[in-house]
């Protein structure tokens with residue numbers, strides 16, 4: 001095998017262990033390098049947000065340093081969990097781990113067919129799609145039966161004794177799908193064969209034509225579990241979010257503006273989750289989820305990454321990424337520098 005045949009190695013940016021640590025109780029993202037820096041940067045702000053007692057501040061500090069430790073150990077603990085799952089977990093529906101055309105709706109397949117055709121263009125594609133909010137598109141992705149079987153599989157996993165990691169740094173409930181073995185046979189072909197033809201036309205300015213990795217997970221909302229999700233942007237160039245069910249009330253998404261614009265200056269658009277359909281949006285498009293008021297909401301989220309874009313500027317710290325080794329696709333950075341100069345993500 002020559003150097004060019006080999007799969008690229010993917011990296012994290014070192015900011016993963018210092019930046020964007022989310023404090024749920026204060027709805028605040030913080031940076032942590034040391035206790036001293038944290039006190040200096042956040043004690044006054046936290047006081048204004050209601051963190052008045054010394055003990056409360058100490059509790060925050062403890063939570064933050066635990067989260068930093070979790071992130072530092074994530075590559076190792078995630079690989080250990082994946083190995084344990086492989087060893088001990090017996091899937092209920094083996095077939096859902098391998099993408100099949102029958103899982104996809106005929107509208108979705110037609111849409112992809114159009115995008116693959118020689119004369120395809122954005123205007124033509126927009127005639128086949130629903131616009132849910134500015135530059136947010138609704139796609140009829142999966143058949144209902146497939147969504148039901150996937151949720152059954154994930155519930156079966158949840159109820160097993162196999163270890164589960166957190167889906168991302170903000171949601172507490174859900175499942176990282178790479179640890180269950182969904183990447184190779186399901187998410188990678190979905191991204192490469194079906195989503196990339198669409199994103200190439202819709203988001204050529206944000207790496208839509210050069211997606212080369214992803215992080216996929218399911219999020220789960222229910223009373224007594226996570227109810228909502230604060231306003232944020234994703235560690236992704238483009239995100240697909242598909243509603244899998246089950247039955248739920250409320251829990252709409254809302255979209256604001258790009259991340260430079262504060263929410264106070266933004267008119268948000270609310271978008272309903274419709275079971276079986278997906279919402280496609282730019283990772284840097286700020287969004288959040290309103291609380292569910294009943295039932296269970298399961299969503300498949302695929303954060304798609306384009307190393308060509310993120311190698312120039314890490315979307316999480318806004319600096320040139322400083323590469324750290326990680327597991328699998330890590331956070332989608334590579335050492336390759338080809339094509340670095342030919343695209344810029346225009347923020348509109």
Ligand SMILES: O=C(O)CCC(=O)C(=O)O
Pocket residue numbers: 168219229234241253287288289299301
């Ligand atoms: O709750 C949702 O559907 C949104 C999830 C989301 O925004 C994310 O995981 O990045």
Ligand SMILES: [Fe+2]
Pocket residue numbers: 232233234287
């Ligand atoms: Fe998100």
